[in-house]
Amino acid sequence: MAKEHICIIYGGKSAEHDVSLLTAQSVINAMDKDKYAIDTIYITNDGEWLKGPEISETIEDSERLRLSHVERLSISEMLNVSSAGKAYDAVFPLLHGPNGEDGTIQGLFEVLDIPYVGNGVLAASTSMDKLVMKQLFATRGLPQLPYVSFLKSEYEAHKDNIISLVEGKLTYPVFVKPANLGSSVGISKCTDSETLIHGIEEALQFDRKLVIEQGVNAREVEVAVLGNDTPETTLPGEVVKDVDFYDYKSKYKDGKVRLQIPADISEEIQSALRDMAVEAFKATDCSGLVRADFFLTEDDKIYINETNAMPGFTKFSMYPLLWENMGKSYSELITDLINLAKERYKDKKNIKYKMD
Secondary structure, X not given: OXXXXXXXXXXXXXXXXXXXXXXXXXXXXXXXOOOEEEEEEEEOOOOOEEXXXXXXXXXXXXXXXXXXXXXXXXXXXHXXXXXXXXXXXXXXXXOOOOOOOOOHHHHHHHHHOOOEXXXXXXXXXXXXXXXXXXXXXXXXXXXXXXEEEEEHHHHHHOHHHHHHXXXXXXXXXXXXXXXXXXXXXXXXXXXXHHHHHHHHHHHOOOOOEEEEEEOOOEEEEEEEEEEOOOOEEOOOEEEEEOOOOOOHHHHXXXXXXXXXXXXXXXXXXXXXXXXXXXXXXXXXXXXXXXXXXXXXXXXXXXXXXXXXXXXXXXXXXXXHHXXXXXXXXXXXXXXXXXXXXXXXXXXXXXXXXXXX
């Protein structure tokens, strides 16, 4: 049987560039090489697109994927023609953060009429922007913690007023987050005015819009969602921390986080979390994959934290491990995502774009 031609796109002009390389390495190594012919496109930190050779072997070191001396083609040429001279059956963007999971590159795929894995333009952009996401969750009645949001320009013009607003609406500790980043980049836990100001100034290095959320003493549980119009969910898993705050360093470098799958919670709470995950998936019109993150307090109150439209996707990340617990291997999960991309593309082809 002829192989399907898939293009893996990774790297990106984002603070999460190196995470993307690890994800690409993991996915490429897990893909069925008898079923798929795999091409690669590397996007540098400066935003340059570089087309790599077809990959048929195991990638032992993610640094090997950091391309430099390769043939330079136009973006359209890279995306429309595989190394075998055929159109791609699907492209698989493994990009985290801005310019990757925020709807921008998804818009390019739409314009070029290319099937692609994961969420569409609207879902990607609204799932990336924490403020818009929260507003959409509210329309579905999903419970959320109190928060404050503002722009960099507003902070620079009214710093004292904004600090007063945060301290008037929220109580310490609070969490300061860039509105449009993931992987815990730029996030700070703040316990007083001094650390709040430092956290805001740190986060503003990564985004022009911030969200400051009420801290809560709660467990962090996550549910994986897979599908298009009829999504399926996993049993929840729990993030168990050996540190007070689960930041980028503890998540990716120090190994101070472990995952408990499934989480030790009642069947009733499991069911409620899975239902809420589907509601969140639908609230932002998602397709393909989403990881829905929740807080669970000691008295079993549930608050949705966020959805991640391109969650951590190495073999040892929460999303694939949640599905492994349900009996779906990492390789099978990748195949399912590619098939969902082709299914969505086929469905969109049936939409009329002109009047008879």
